[in-house]
Amino acid sequence: MTPExxxxxxxVCEFGADDHLxxxxxxxxxxxxxYLAVAGRSVPSEAAAVLYVCAFLGNxxxxxxxx
Amino acid sequence: MSTQWxxxxxxxxxxxxxLSGMMFVSxxxxxVWGEYYAVPALVLAGLLPFAVGRSLSWRYRDxxxxxxxxxxxxxxxxxxxVGAFGxxxxxxxxxxxxxDPSVLAAPQMTSTLAAFQNPLNGFFESMSxxxxxxxxxxxxxxxxxxxxxxxxSFIEWVGGVGVIVLTTAILARPGSGSLTLYxxxxxxxxxxxxxxxxxxxxxxxxxxxxxxxxxxxxxxxMPLWDAINHAMTGLATGGFSVTDHSIATYHSALVDFAxxxxxxxxxxxxxxxxxxxxxxxxxxYTDAQTRWVFGFFGLGTLGLAVTxxxxxxxxxxxxxxxxxxxxFVSAASCTGFxxxxxxxxxxxPEAQLLVSLGMVVGAAxxxxxxxxxxxxxxxxxxxxxxxxxxxxxxxxxxxxxxxxGRTLSETEAAHEFEEAAIIAFLWVVFLLVGVFVLLAVxxxxxxxxxxxxxxxxxxxxxxxxxxxxxxxxxxxxxxxKLMLTFNMWIGxxxxxxxxxxxxxxxxxxxxxA
Numbered sequence: 001m002t003p004e005x006x007x008x009x010x011x012v013c014e015f016g017a018d019d020h021l022x023x024x025x026x027x028x029x030x031x032x033x034x035y036l037a038v039a040g041r042s043v044p045s046e047a048a049a050v051l052y053v054c055a056f057l058g059n060x061x062x063x064x065x066x067x
Numbered sequence: 068m069s070t071q072w073x074x075x076x077x078x079x080x081x082x083x084x085x086l087s088g089m090m091f092v093s094x095x096x097x098x099v100w101g102e103y104y105a106v107p108a109l110v111l112a113g114l115l116p117f118a119v120g121r122s123l124s125w126r127y128r129d130x131x132x133x134x135x136x137x138x139x140x141x142x143x144x145x146x147x148x149v150g151a152f153g154x155x156x157x158x159x160x161x162x163x164x165x166x167d168p169s170v171l172a173a174p175q176m177t178s179t180l181a182a183f184q185n186p187l188n189g190f191f192e193s194m195s196x197x198x199x200x201x202x203x204x205x206x207x208x209x210x211x212x213x214x215x216x217x218x219x220s221f222i223e224w225v226g227g228v229g230v231i232v233l234t235t236a237i238l239a240r241p242g243s244g245s246l247t248l249y250x251x252x253x254x255x256x257x258x259x260x261x262x263x264x265x266x267x268x269x270x271x272x273x274x275x276x277x278x279x280x281x282x283x284x285x286x287x288x289m290p291l292w293d294a295i296n297h298a299m300t301g302l303a304t305g306g307f308s309v310t311d312h313s314i315a316t317y318h319s320a321l322v323d324f325a326x327x328x329x330x331x332x333x334x335x336x337x338x339x340x341x342x343x344x345x346x347x348x349x350x351x352y353t354d355a356q357t358r359w360v361f362g363f364f365g366l367g368t369l370g371l372a373v374t375x376x377x378x379x380x381x382x383x384x385x386x387x388x389x390x391x392x393x394x395f396v397s398a399a400s401c402t403g404f405x406x407x408x409x410x411x412x413x414x415x416p417e418a419q420l421l422v423s424l425g426m427v428v429g430a431a432x433x434x435x436x437x438x439x440x441x442x443x444x445x446x447x448x449x450x451x452x453x454x455x456x457x458x459x460x461x462x463x464x465x466x467x468x469x470x471x472g473r474t475l476s477e478t479e480a481a482h483e484f485e486e487a488a489i490i491a492f493l494w495v496v497f498l499l500v501g502v503f504v505l506l507a508v509x510x511x512x513x514x515x516x517x518x519x520x521x522x523x524x525x526x527x528x529x530x531x532x533x534x535x536x537x538x539x540x541x542x543x544x545x546x547x548k549l550m551l552t553f554n555m556w557i558g559x560x561x562x563x564x565x566x567x568x569x570x571x572x573x574x575x576x577x578x579x580a
Contacts, residue, residue, distance in 0.1 A: 015267040022275060022344060029278030036282075036291055049282040056279055063346030 021059045025052065071137065071571070073130035076123045078141045079148060083120025086149050087113040089225065090156060093218060100213040104171035108159035109214065116152040139564035140571060146229075146556060150197050154189035156218045161189075179207045180215075182541035187548055194552050196222035197229070198559035201306030201403035201533025202551065204541045209311045213292070219307045220296040227303025227333065228273050232266050272340050276302055280329045287325035289317065297404075301329040306403030306533040313405040314393070323393050323406050334360055334400040359441045363428070367395040371421050378415045394534075399425035403533025416519050419536075423523050426530040427494075439494050439530075440561075443487040450484035493562045494529070497554065501525035504550045509538065525551070529558035 009027065016023045032052055039045040090113030097105040133141070161183035164173045183189045188204040195202045196219055203219075205211055211219075280298035285291055293309055300307045310316035314326055332340075339357050342350045351357055372384075372391035381387045390407045397404045407414065414422075428444050453466075460466065467474050475483065505521045516524075520536040527534050528551040539551065557565045 012271065015264065015271045016344075018345065025278070026271065026275050029274070029281075033278065033281060033291075033295070036285060046286065049286050052282050053279065053286070056275075060343065060348070064343075064348030067346035067348075 019059065019063065021055065025056055028052070071140075072575075073127040074133055074137045075140050075144060077127035077130045078124075078133055078137070079145055080120040080123030080125075080127070082141075082145045082149060083116040083152060084124065085120075086152055087115075087117035087120065089113075089221060090116075093156075093214070093221060096217040097212070097214040102212050102214050104163055104173040105160050105212055105214040107171070108163045109156055112152075112155035112159050115155060119152075139567045143556075143560055143564040143568035146194075146197060146559060150194035150552075150556070151190060153193035153197060153222055154186065157183040157189035157192055157215060158186055160212060160215055174212075177207070177210045179205050179210050180212070182206070183215075185541070187545055188541055191548050191552050192219065193222065194555055195533070196305065196307060197226040198531050198555045199223055199226050199303055199305040199401070200528060200531040200555045200559075201300070202528060202535060202539045202555070203307065203533075204539075206540065207311050208308055211309075216292075216296060216309045220299045220309070223303045223305030223307050224277070224299040227305060228269060232269060268341060269337055272337055272344065273302070275344075276332055276340070280332070283325055283329065284322070287322045288319055289322060289325075297326065298329060301326055301402060301404065302333045304330060304333040304400045304402040306397070308404065315406045320389055323389055326404060327393060327396050330396050330400040330402045330404070331360075331364065333402070334364075334396075356442055359445060363425075363441055364396055364399055367399055367421065367425050368392040371395045371418060374415070374418050374421060378418065380414060380418065394422055395425050398422045398532055398534060399429065401426065401429055401530055401532040403527070405534060419519055419523055422534065423526050426523075426526050426532040426534065427498075429530060439491055443490055446483055446487040447491060450480075450487065453480065453484075490562055493566075494558075497557055497562065498522075498525055498529055501529065501550055501554045505538070505547055508544050508546050525554055529554040531555060531558050 009023075012023050012026050013020075016026065029052075032048055035048060036045050090109050094106055094109050097103060097109065161176075161180050163171060164176050164180055165184055167173045167176075182204050183192070191202075192204050194200075201223070208216065208219075277298055280302050281291075281294050284294035284298055284301075289297065296307070296309045297314070306313075308314070308316075314323060317323075335357055336354070339350045339354050351361075368388070368391055371394065372387045375381050375391050376384060376387040381390060393404070393406045396402075397406075427439060429440050457466070466477055467480075502518075502521055502525050505516075505525060506518070509516050509521065511517075516536070516538055520538060523534070523536050524538040526532070528539075538547075543551075
């Protein structure tokens with residue numbers, strides 16, 4: 001079974017923008033936010049948030065320049 | 068019941084069942100926050116639309132497929148019905164606290180929560196949420212139970228997606244400025260052959276942007292609960308807040324400047340977002356509407372900042388830019404977040420007028436914003452130019468017009484000018500109706516409200532903005548609450564679907580030949 005065959009993952013991949021990183025960010029959103037709720041404001045939690053935002057912005061720029 | 072109404076009833080039934088799903092899912096919030104007294108209220112609130120919705124969708128399950136006319140009637144009636152049923156959580160939670168059954172251990176009643184014992188206040192709040200307006204009956208949002216803070220944000224968030232779906236899949240027509248995903252084949256490699264796939268892609272983008280916005284606001288310094296709620300209402304350009312003074316609560320320029328891009332994201336047409344996420348970044352400047360959004364926001368910010376500095380409202384240029392940028396973007400994106408306190412009393416009439424202009428015009432069609440929409444305002448300007456230039460051409464001349472990146476023949480252009488002019492005219496008509504009613508009911512004079520205040524408030528309601536000069540509140544007369552609710556409803560639907568619905572009703576009642 002591939003990840004795309006899983007119920008939620010499959011829907012996210014099918015209706016997204018044909019990019020696995022964006023699909024991953026959609027799936028990772030709730031766990032990241034849950035982590036912030038549990039861990040509170042700390043260096044690791046802020047690093048996780050910064051990583052998420054940078055991953056999004058970086059991928060937008062990368063796809064734009066690659067095109 | 069005619070087959071047309073059967074189709075409408077069936078689809079309304081499905082909408083109500085989806086609404087009940089929203090309420091059942093929201094039970095997580097009172098459980099997490101320990102507000103167990105609110106759980107029965109939410110469950111009961113969900114059972115009612117579920118029962119009505121299930122009955123309707125079952126009774127009319129064999130009705131014909133949904134067509135364009137049905138779409139407009141469903142949109143108009145649907146927004147009204149979800150507004151009505153969406154008020155039930157407010158009503159039931161406040162009455163639970165009021166009745167205070169000992170087994171539920173409800174907290175002390177507050178005046179803010181007590182306001183929702185009045186069904187009309189709950190209806191107003193719910194319509195304000197689903198239409199993405201953000202005018203509120205809550206005097207102090209921070210004392211509301213987290214359950215209702217969440218419900219307000221959730222209905223604005225869903226309402227924001229609803230309007231994108233409405234304008235890109237149902238109301239899309241030449242001249243409306245809306246680009247349907249499945250009509251953008253020329254710009255996109257991915258073809259969406261159906262409304263269903265369009266809706267699912269819109270949800271995908273909206274959810275991604277919501278997570279992104281939550282993290283950006285949290286990193287800027289907002290507490291996580293605030294970041295979650297403000298990200299949802301900011302992206303949906305609704306403007307409900309969980310704090311008493313909106314974004315001004317944080318007294319942080321960093322938070323102000325972090326919220327601005329969230330509102331801008333919600334102001335750009337979602338088909339453009341889809342293309343950008345596919346790597347087509349040049350749409351940020353080649354797409355006419357997106358260009359105009361940035362231009363309008365930029366010019367409006369500059370104009371407002373200069374006015375505020377010139378009037379001495381703020382002493383420093385930085386403050387004038389900070390508050391001017393935030394408030395103009397908040398107004399033009401029709402979000403309604405506030406950082407400048409007492410807009411009605413502190414800011415000069417010229418500054419209020421600039422903000423009003425932003426509210427009335429709005430931003431891109433196909434986004435979550437309200438207002439007339441930039442593309443219609445610019446279509447009207449182009450129409451005037453075309454007509455004046457036409458005086459200098461012979462009648463036999465074949466002329467073309469470029470609007471929103473499209474080249475149109477005279478006939479096509481005339482159709483689009485007509486559409487823009489009709490919507491703008493009707494917008495002004497209903498705005499004036501609202502102004503007239505408020506002027507008739509509200510006190511005037513030194514201790515009352517000026518015409519500028521009333522015009523601002525009705526513009527804010529009909530443009531689905533939510534900025535207030537202080538008129539809106541639980542103490543308003545029921546006539547004004549109903550009038551502003553009507554303005555919010557008709558503004559959200561861009562007038563025509565409401566008139567289509569009313570015409571069908573009058574036809575059915577034999578009142579219209």
